[in-house]
Amino acid sequence: MASVKLYTIIFVALAAITTVQFTLEIVLIEEAYWLTFGIVMGLSTIKTLAVAGWYMHMLEEPRAITYIAMAGVLGVIALTAGAAYSMT
Amino acid sequence: MADLPPRSSVKRWLVTTNHKDIGILYLITSIFFLVVAGVLALLIRLQMLESGGTILGGAEYNQVVTAHGLLMVFWFLSPFAFAFANYLVPLQIGAKDLAFPRLNAMSYWLYLFSGLALIASFFQGGTHEGGWTLYAPLNVPAFVPRVAEMGETTAVIGLVLFVTSVTLGSVNFLTTIYRMRAEGLRMRDIPLFSMSILLTVWMMLFAFAALLAATILLSSDHLLATQYFTDEHGGSMLWAHLFWFFGHPEVYIVFFPALGAMAEIIQTFSGRRLVGRKWFIIAMALVAVQSFIVWMHHMFLTSINLPIKTIFMVTTVGISLPFDLMVFALIYTMIKGRIRWKTPFLFALGALLIFILGGITGVFLGAVALDYQFRGSYWVVAHFHYVMASGAVALIGGLYYWYPKITGKMYNEFLGKVHFVFAFIGFNMLYFPMFLVWETPRRVFEFPEGFTLWHQVATAGAFLFAASFLIMFYNLFRSLYSDRTVDSSPWAYTGSAEWAIESPPPEGNFPGRPSFASGKLDFVSDPATDGGVEDGHAATDGGVAHASTGHDVHMDHASWWPLLVSLSGLLVAVGIGGIPASYVLWPFAFALPFFVAFLGIEGARQDGRARIHDLYVVLSVPFLLALLGGFHFHHGLVDGFAGANNTFYLTLVGAVLGAYTFAGIGYEKFNVPEPELTEAWPFENVTNTKLGMWTFLGSDIILFGALIGSMIFIRFQFGWTDWWPAAGYTDKAVWPGLVNTYVLLASSFTIVLAYVYAKRGSRRKTLAFLSLTFAGAAVFLVNKAYEWNELYINQGWTHTSDIMGSTYYLTTGLHAAHVIVGMLILLFLIARAYTGAYWSDDEDAHTVEYFGLYWHFVDIVWLFLFPLFYIL
Numbered sequence: 001m002a003s004v005k006l007y008t009i010i011f012v013a014l015a016a017i018t019t020v021q022f023t024l025e026i027v028l029i030e031e032a033y034w035l036t037f038g039i040v041m042g043l044s045t046i047k048t049l050a051v052a053g054w055y056m057h058m059l060e061e062p063r064a065i066t067y068i069a070m071a072g073v074l075g076v077i078a079l080t081a082g083a084a085y086s087m088t
Numbered sequence: 089m090a091d092l093p094p095r096s097s098v099k100r101w102l103v104t105t106n107h108k109d110i111g112i113l114y115l116i117t118s119i120f121f122l123v124v125a126g127v128l129a130l131l132i133r134l135q136m137l138e139s140g141g142t143i144l145g146g147a148e149y150n151q152v153v154t155a156h157g158l159l160m161v162f163w164f165l166s167p168f169a170f171a172f173a174n175y176l177v178p179l180q181i182g183a184k185d186l187a188f189p190r191l192n193a194m195s196y197w198l199y200l201f202s203g204l205a206l207i208a209s210f211f212q213g214g215t216h217e218g219g220w221t222l223y224a225p226l227n228v229p230a231f232v233p234r235v236a237e238m239g240e241t242t243a244v245i246g247l248v249l250f251v252t253s254v255t256l257g258s259v260n261f262l263t264t265i266y267r268m269r270a271e272g273l274r275m276r277d278i279p280l281f282s283m284s285i286l287l288t289v290w291m292m293l294f295a296f297a298a299l300l301a302a303t304i305l306l307s308s309d310h311l312l313a314t315q316y317f318t319d320e321h322g323g324s325m326l327w328a329h330l331f332w333f334f335g336h337p338e339v340y341i342v343f344f345p346a347l348g349a350m351a352e353i354i355q356t357f358s359g360r361r362l363v364g365r366k367w368f369i370i371a372m373a374l375v376a377v378q379s380f381i382v383w384m385h386h387m388f389l390t391s392i393n394l395p396i397k398t399i400f401m402v403t404t405v406g407i408s409l410p411f412d413l414m415v416f417a418l419i420y421t422m423i424k425g426r427i428r429w430k431t432p433f434l435f436a437l438g439a440l441l442i443f444i445l446g447g448i449t450g451v452f453l454g455a456v457a458l459d460y461q462f463r464g465s466y467w468v469v470a471h472f473h474y475v476m477a478s479g480a481v482a483l484i485g486g487l488y489y490w491y492p493k494i495t496g497k498m499y500n501e502f503l504g505k506v507h508f509v510f511a512f513i514g515f516n517m518l519y520f521p522m523f524l525v526w527e528t529p530r531r532v533f534e535f536p537e538g539f540t541l542w543h544q545v546a547t548a549g550a551f552l553f554a555a556s557f558l559i560m561f562y563n564l565f566r567s568l569y570s571d572r573t574v575d576s577s578p579w580a581y582t583g584s585a586e587w588a589i590e591s592p593p594p595e596g597n598f599p600g601r602p603s604f605a606s607g608k609l610d611f612v613s614d615p616a617t618d619g620g621v622e623d624g625h626a627a628t629d630g631g632v633a634h635a636s637t638g639h640d641v642h643m644d645h646a647s648w649w650p651l652l653v654s655l656s657g658l659l660v661a662v663g664i665g666g667i668p669a670s671y672v673l674w675p676f677a678f679a680l681p682f683f684v685a686f687l688g689i690e691g692a693r694q695d696g697r698a699r700i701h702d703l704y705v706v707l708s709v710p711f712l713l714a715l716l717g718g719f720h721f722h723h724g725l726v727d728g729f730a731g732a733n734n735t736f737y738l739t740l741v742g743a744v745l746g747a748y749t750f751a752g753i754g755y756e757k758f759n760v761p762e763p764e765l766t767e768a769w770p771f772e773n774v775t776n777t778k779l780g781m782w783t784f785l786g787s788d789i790i791l792f793g794a795l796i797g798s799m800i801f802i803r804f805q806f807g808w809t810d811w812w813p814a815a816g817y818t819d820k821a822v823w824p825g826l827v828n829t830y831v832l833l834a835s836s837f838t839i840v841l842a843y844v845y846a847k848r849g850s851r852r853k854t855l856a857f858l859s860l861t862f863a864g865a866a867v868f869l870v871n872k873a874y875e876w877n878e879l880y881i882n883q884g885w886t887h888t889s890d891i892m893g894s895t896y897y898l899t900t901g902l903h904a905a906h907v908i909v910g911m912l913i914l915l916f917l918i919a920r921a922y923t924g925a926y927w928s929d930d931e932d933a934h935t936v937e938y939f940g941l942y943w944h945f946v947d948i949v950w951l952f953l954f955p956l957f958y959i960l
């Protein structure tokens with residue numbers, strides 16, 4: 001289990017990333033929607049990895065735990081991408 | 089927690105959590121649903137005696153067809169398989185029970201009651217009419233006959249209950265099979281039936297989560313008048329995608345256990361280990377994965393584009409290849425072995441033959457061009473009855489095979505063979521003609537004159553098939569009282585562990601601790617050492633062997649809660665369909681203060697009265713008053729309650745009972761010791777509860793992913809960037825989302841700290857951080873209420889205004905519901921922490937950790953809702 005200090009640093013980082021996402025909504029989205037889209041979703045993914053990796057201490061668990069979560073994520077991607085693409 | 093009453097007492101069956109008892113309950117219940125659905129099938133066949141029908145009107149016929157399909161697929165076939173899974177998997181892997189016995193009982197009761205809800209829907213104006221696939225838009229209120237709206241909704245909610253049961257069951261079996269194998273039993277060596285169940289529950293875990301998403305959206309369309317499946321931008325396609333993403337894995341979910349049973353039976357009666365066992369297992373695993381990428385072969389006649397049809401044609405061909413391998417492995421095993429023609433073997437062989445025909449005709453359907461012809465015809469009906477009924481026939485073989493193990497008595501072999509002959513002839517008489525007159529349109533009782541004879545043959549076959557089961561019922565029932573007792577194994581060449589113990593197996597399953605450490609099965613008498621002493625006659629009470637927690641540990645647990653929790657679900661299910669949309673959420677809101685009060689009362693009873701318990705009871709009163717105030721604002725206090733209908737009160741009773749039972753089950757002392765010395769690869773260093781939590785989260789990823797994916801799917805077709813400008817609000821601010829993101833992240837942080845300090849043994853800090861987490865959640869909700877008030881009331885943008893409103897309020901609303909559930913659990917944790925449960929480094933402290941996993945997950949979901957519903 002990581003230290004309180006590390007948990008605190010992670011929290012601050014998560015809050016900071018959130019602020020960046022919010023700022024992008026103000027300064028960038030009008031000019032470059034898809035760029036903003038990419039960055040914002042990417043940042044959300046990074047936040048997710050941080051929460052899962054440290055707060056849920058996935059990093060310390062057997063790797064197979066990660067595979068379970070990955071299977072779920074892959075399923076969602078297959079469903080959403082397949083369905084959306086099928087209608088083009 | 090009390091000891092179990094004897095099997096002769098009715099109470100035993102209501103309170104049992106023992107896997108063998110629950111297996112028997114599943115067996116009897118699934119056969120009950122088989123009979124109900126079978127009678128419906130005979131009605132269908134009578135109707136088809138001549139074109140234009142004989143006994144039923146159009147609406148009745150539609151209901152009969154739909155309920156027949158739903159009952160057979162969901163309430164008979166899978167649960168029938170899980171009767172054996174419950175009974176046998178722990179025996180085969182050398183465990184005393186499943187990992188979570190109480191959850192297992194809950195799965196059973198939810199299963200039973202969900203089926204009763206479906207049957208009840210017939211009597212609420214009529215059940216669904218659109219077939220078991222519930223295609224949109226025939227599944228939404230606008231296209232449902234007015235009188236049948238309540239029954240429709242009940243059927244859908246029944247399905248939601250059923251999915252809940254399945255999800256709990258999957259979590260349970262996964263944890264059990266991974267973590268409770270006897271010493272020395274490697275994963276790859278578990279018997280084939282258990283292996284097939286393992287792969288089945290993997291598919292279940294993910295596939296049923298998609299069905300849950302679909303049925304939640306559908307319930308919402310019914311109860312709250314959202315517009316998912318009526319939306320012109322692909323609402324009906326959305327249903328098709330969600331349903332078939334679930335539906336294709338589902339066909340393997342129903343078939344795999346049968347395949348496992350077939351493999352075991354063929355091994356035993358050929359006296360030979362399965363040829364290519366390893367490849368057989370690999371092929372099964374491949375199919376399990378591939379089953380998630382073939383779903384659009386059910387949609388070849390919809391508006392999906394040609395490239396994707398081609399891709400899914402290829403994946404469909406791909407998935408039939410591993411099946412060929414499995415079929416050949418089974419055939420080869422028989423050729424290599426010396427066959428003994430007993431009843432179970434006959435059924436397994438019959439099932440294999442039937443399956444081959446069903447599989448081949450399926451490949452026809454998988455070809456796009458051919459499916460243009462076959463779609464919606466009796467070819468499809470014949471195909472899937474060949475494959476599905478093959479599964480049923482194989483499991484009937486399993487019933488004969490394991491009947492002596494379960495009852496300790498041998499069935500009558502002659503009658504068994506007679507059953508087989510009639511069943512096999514009846515079955516083929518029933519379904520083969522359907523290939524000949526395949527141009528008959530599906531789900532319709534009108535067909536060209538010339539087909540009449542073949543349809544009459546089919547009807548005759550149906551009655552023969554049905555009658556053959558009467559022979560089985562007679563045989564199995566009479567044999568119970570015969571003197572043909574059996575000892576451990578009536579069959580030669582059995583390999584798996586269930587045959588090494590008495591029939592029926594004693595309460596504690598094994599005479600000592602099962603171990604495969606020496607390469608074969610031994611029963612070790614001393615639980616602490618592994619000297620490998622063989623001891624066939626040790627005491628079998630399975631008592632206090634591994635009392636790791638220091639409590640007095642019994643193996644046989646009795647609990648009323650699983651039944652009561654599920655009963656509350658039934659009351660809600662049959663009531664909620666009749667409530668007008670503006671009343672729907674109130675029963676659940678009113679249940680909340682009751683939950684708080686019950687927590688106080690149960691807590692005082694179990695942990696000794698403490699100030700926190702008094703506080704909960706006292707606080708529940710103003711909480712209730714506040715809700716009554718809200719209700720007054722909404723409906724008027726007197727008028728509102730006077731105007732509410734009976735179904736409202738029925739649902740209210742169900743919801744309050746639910747509140748009571750959840751408090752009760754939380755506080756019940758129910759220790760399931762984790763046995764030591766088990767094989768737990770690849771999850772050695774996690775506890776059962778943690779693995780259970782993670783598998784549950786795995787399915788929740790699909791659930792929320794599918795909900796978010798539904799929004800993405802519709803928005804994609806709407807025109808991604810046209811979405812928000814078309815929504816009916818005047819101004820939707822970003823900052824409420826931003827603030828709530830900070831708040832939820834902070835609450836994730838505090839719950840981590842609560843766990844840290846629980847482990848360090850600091851009561852004050854544990855309590856403080858748990859309370860802070862609760863406070864964070866409360867701030868989140870208050871902020872959300874403020875935001876919704878602004879949009880919903882002030883700007884008049886509601887969940888029925890447009891599709892953006894539907895997706896916005898429902899997705900974030902379901903997330904908020906997760907937050908509320910988390911808060912309820914937090915109240916429980918806070919009370920327990922207050923009375924001293926979590927501040928030490930023992931197992932209890934981990935409760936905070938497991939809750940944290942859930943809470944972080946809720947946080948993560950929000951991390952995606954924030955950008956998708958606020959920023960982009």
Ligand code: HEM
Pocket residue numbers: 221339340342343385386404405407408411446447448450451453454455459462463464468471472475476479
């Ligand atoms: C050998 C591999 C299989 C292939 C290639 C295959 C292919 C197909 C295809 C393409 C359809 C869609 C037909 C249409 O609606 O036009 C279909 C329908 C169906 N299949 Fe299969 N199938 C296979 C095995 C199975 C198995 C093992 C089961 C169940 C145990 C099964 C159960 C069903 C069911 C229930 C339907 C009808 C769904 C509905 O109500 O529309 N299939 N199959």
Ligand SMILES: [Cu+2]
Pocket residue numbers: 335336339382383385386
């Ligand atoms: Cu399919």
